[in-house]
Amino acid sequence: MPREGILVNNPLTRITDSQVQQIHEASMNILSDPGLLSYNRKAAEIFQDHGAEVTDVSAGGSHCWHLKIPERLVADALSAVPKTVKLGARNPDNALIMDGEEPRVYFITGSETNIWLDVDFPAYVSKSDATKEIRVPEFHQRRGTVADLCDSAHVCEHLDTVDGYIRTVNIQDKDITEDNKDVNKFFASLNNTTKHVMSGLTNLNQMDNVVKMAEIIAGGKDKLKENPIISFITCLVKSPLQFVDDTTETFMDICQRGLPVAVSSSPQAGTSAPITEAGIMAQINAEVLAGITLGQMVNSGTPVLYGSVPVIARMDTLGDSYGAVETSQYNIDCVQMARFYKIPNYSTSGVCDTKIPGQQSSVERLFSDIVVALSGPQFLHCAFGLLDCNSIFCLLQAVLDDAHFQRIKFFLRSPRIGGKDLADMQKQIKDVAATPQKMFISYIRPVMRRRELSAPYPFEGEGDSDNVFALAYERLQELLARPVEHIDRETTAAIFRNIPGLLPRLNVYEEGRQ
Amino acid sequence: MSEDVLNMIKENVIQGRKTSDDEAIDEALSGTPGVLELMQSALDKKIPPEDIITKSLTSGMQIVGEKFSTKEYFIPDMLASAEAVGAAMDMLKPLLEAANVETRGKFVIATVKGDIHDIGKNIVAILLKGAGYDVNDLGIDVPKEKIIDIVREEKPKYLGLSALLTTTMLEMGAVIEALKENSLRDNVKVLIGGAAVSDDYAREIDADAFCLDGFQAIKVLEEFEKAGS
Numbered sequence: 001m002p003r004e005g006i007l008v009n010n011p012l013t014r015i016t017d018s019q020v021q022q023i024h025e026a027s028m029n030i031l032s033d034p035g036l037l038s039y040n041r042k043a044a045e046i047f048q049d050h051g052a053e054v055t056d057v058s059a060g061g062s063h064c065w066h067l068k069i070p071e072r073l074v075a076d077a078l079s080a081v082p083k084t085v086k087l088g089a090r091n092p093d094n095a096l097i098m099d100g101e102e103p104r105v106y107f108i109t110g111s112e113t114n115i116w117l118d119v120d121f122p123a124y125v126s127k128s129d130a131t132k133e134i135r136v137p138e139f140h141q142r143r144g145t146v147a148d149l150c151d152s153a154h155v156c157e158h159l160d161t162v163d164g165y166i167r168t169v170n171i172q173d174k175d176i177t178e179d180n181k182d183v184n185k186f187f188a189s190l191n192n193t194t195k196h197v198m199s200g201l202t203n204l205n206q207m208d209n210v211v212k213m214a215e216i217i218a219g220g221k222d223k224l225k226e227n228p229i230i231s232f233i234t235c236l237v238k239s240p241l242q243f244v245d246d247t248t249e250t251f252m253d254i255c256q257r258g259l260p261v262a263v264s265s266s267p268q269a270g271t272s273a274p275i276t277e278a279g280i281m282a283q284i285n286a287e288v289l290a291g292i293t294l295g296q297m298v299n300s301g302t303p304v305l306y307g308s309v310p311v312i313a314r315m316d317t318l319g320d321s322y323g324a325v326e327t328s329q330y331n332i333d334c335v336q337m338a339r340f341y342k343i344p345n346y347s348t349s350g351v352c353d354t355k356i357p358g359q360q361s362s363v364e365r366l367f368s369d370i371v372v373a374l375s376g377p378q379f380l381h382c383a384f385g386l387l388d389c390n391s392i393f394c395l396l397q398a399v400l401d402d403a404h405f406q407r408i409k410f411f412l413r414s415p416r417i418g419g420k421d422l423a424d425m426q427k428q429i430k431d432v433a434a435t436p437q438k439m440f441i442s443y444i445r446p447v448m449r450r451r452e453l454s455a456p457y458p459f460e461g462e463g464d465s466d467n468v469f470a471l472a473y474e475r476l477q478e479l480l481a482r483p484v485e486h487i488d489r490e491t492t493a494a495i496f497r498n499i500p501g502l503l504p505r506l507n508v509y510e511e512g513r514q
Numbered sequence: 515m516s517e518d519v520l521n522m523i524k525e526n527v528i529q530g531r532k533t534s535d536d537e538a539i540d541e542a543l544s545g546t547p548g549v550l551e552l553m554q555s556a557l558d559k560k561i562p563p564e565d566i567i568t569k570s571l572t573s574g575m576q577i578v579g580e581k582f583s584t585k586e587y588f589i590p591d592m593l594a595s596a597e598a599v600g601a602a603m604d605m606l607k608p609l610l611e612a613a614n615v616e617t618r619g620k621f622v623i624a625t626v627k628g629d630i631h632d633i634g635k636n637i638v639a640i641l642l643k644g645a646g647y648d649v650n651d652l653g654i655d656v657p658k659e660k661i662i663d664i665v666r667e668e669k670p671k672y673l674g675l676s677a678l679l680t681t682t683m684l685e686m687g688a689v690i691e692a693l694k695e696n697s698l699r700d701n702v703k704v705l706i707g708g709a710a711v712s713d714d715y716a717r718e719i720d721a722d723a724f725c726l727d728g729f730q731a732i733k734v735l736e737e738f739e740k741a742g743s
Binding site: 436437439441442444445446448449 | 537588590594632636637
């Protein structure tokens with residue numbers, strides 16, 4: 001049985017059906033004029049072969065083609081694209097089934113950050129009263145390592161609110177190179193969580209090794225097809241409207257293999273897209289549809305997710321503002337567009353602008369996680385532990401995020417208001433009204449035991465104290481101390497025999513490691 | 515055999531099962547006799563009330579308290595157990611009186627005049643009863659004259675006054691003044707509780723203690739007992 005996710009009743013909508021249709025029409029117009037630039041020759045040729053108007057606009061040694069994509073090509077792609085996508089998992093019970101027409105939400109981590117944020121709790125003594133001592137969290141930035149990636153996958157494995165894993169940190173160890181980064185990041189992730197693993201690919205040359213590793217774990221090529229334990233994310237369109245050469249090549253390779261892939265675009269309203277909601281929506285929708293169209297032309301029926309990472313620019317820096325309210329608005333609009341096309345949506349929420357966990361981080365991430373989740377995206381890239389607009393990852397923040405994911409998931413449960421429930425309650429009210437004390441407390445326990453009541457905030461301090469960070473840190477240590485179900489010894493040996501470039505220290509069965 | 519019944523009563527206290535109709539946390543107990551049915555068996559077997567109290571009721575509640583303090587149990591669990599014990603104590607009351615065995619003391623409790631809020635007061639009453647006190651709950655909106663009459667007639671060791679509102683909490687002071695005027699103040703310990711009141715207010719109106727909740731009330735009473743007052 002796959003993971004259940006949360007089916008959203010009456011998903012939140014922002015734009016009307018008429019506005020959805022208008023955005024679609026505007027995107028179709030954009031795809032045909034001005035169209036896109038393709039810096040990838042093969043993609044340009046594929047579009048040309050399928051009837052797009054393609055003009056070579058190469059100049060100054062840079063190869064580039066201007067594509068004008070007719071609506072017919074997009075319509076053909078939309079009729080070929082699967083409406084349901086399965087993201088498999090090492091433990092089949094952790095598989096995710098995403099139906100483009102069903103607002104069933106799965107919470108998934110990511111994205112890849114360069115900076116890892118450590119925390120400790122030094123003691124401070126009051127100047128006026130030396131007996132008064134408090135412990136205050138201090139955060140320290142450093143470059144992420146493969147050991148960190150293992151730890152974050154490990155924590156993800158033990159948090160039930162998290163349905164799948166996108167690598168959270170860029171591995172920057174001294175012995176990691178362009179040529180071995182992909183195999184090590186996939187292995188570190190897969191070996192520390194039995195949930196689905198999605199990642200981008202750094203080097204297309206490593207694709208064969210990554211897929212071979214997944215096949216070994218899944219039990220063969222066909223088994224990987226049945227249970228795709230890995231998937232990919234590609235940002236093949238650089239906004240505005242440009243197919244990037246290398247990522248487009250990677251994307252086409254993934255499509256040829258028939259593995260699931262999120263077709264993502266991340267325009268910034270104000271710089272790489274218009275500042276208005278109408279403008280960024282027309283453009284991002286055009287960009288994602290261009291990618292989906294290419295994918296279906298490469299391999300009709302290949303599974304894709306409608307990926308959307310729209311963001312607005314901050315007016316003080318023109319940098320990304322994931323914490324801005326507009327960013328959530330765009331994401332909800334994208335959820336609606338994906339549902340219009342009946343394609344599962346990869347949506348973004350929970351990313352904050354601030355660099356450390358704290359009140360700003362809590363407000364920004366909770367706000368967007370709630371509103372975007374309410375709209376019913378299938379793949380909610382919920383910014384587990386992310387800070388500073390996708391630049392910093394902090395495991396303490398991830399554990400704090402789990403606490404608010406619990407609340408959101410609880411909130412999204414279906415209401416139990418059926419005929420029998422109401423009949424039972426009428427009897428209960430009548431019975432209690434007839435008692436001298438008129439209290440319903442004795443009826444609480446069965447409901448409580450069935451886990452139908454939400455839990456209090458897990459990091460609540462005693463009395464007046466606010467020990468949220470310290471209590472979350474204790475929880476983090478407890479999660480890291482729990483064992484994780486690694487890939488078995490025999491399979492690990494086969495992987496290390498067949499896949500070049502893996503770091504020996506990742507083999508947990510080596511002497512002294514387990 | 516007696517030990518079996520006593521253990522079963524204790525287990526059902528821990529499970530908060532007053533009768534066989536009550537759900538059990540341990541599903542294996544569902545449908546089996548609860549505290550009241552088992553109490554009847556115990557009395558039929560002539561098991562001494564003191565044994566029932568110490569080996570089943572008090573020791574069961576002690577475990578419930580431990581589970582509550584480790585957050586395995588919540589207040590509804592605690593109340594279910596306390597209600598079961600309270601009902602068991604009602605069954606034992608005539609036997610204890612006949613044998614001249616004293617309870618932990620009589621506790622009269624009331625929400626004062628002008629105030630109709632009673633959730634907190636009711637919870638305190640259940641917990642105190644479960645802890646072995648002989649509780650007389652006078653209800654809500656109780657005039658001071660009635661409280662004075664009851665204190666005079668029943669001679670309780672303790673009087674609990676409850677009020678939720680800043681307007682009605684003033685009535686607590688009036689009750690204490692009336693106790694003084696009727697020369698009853700020295701005979702009874704007065705405990706106050708409710709959202710609007712505090713330690714400071716207790717001192718201001720000359721109450722003996724402010725209790726944040728039922729658990730604190732039990733602690734305060736135990737301290738009074740230790741102090742011999």
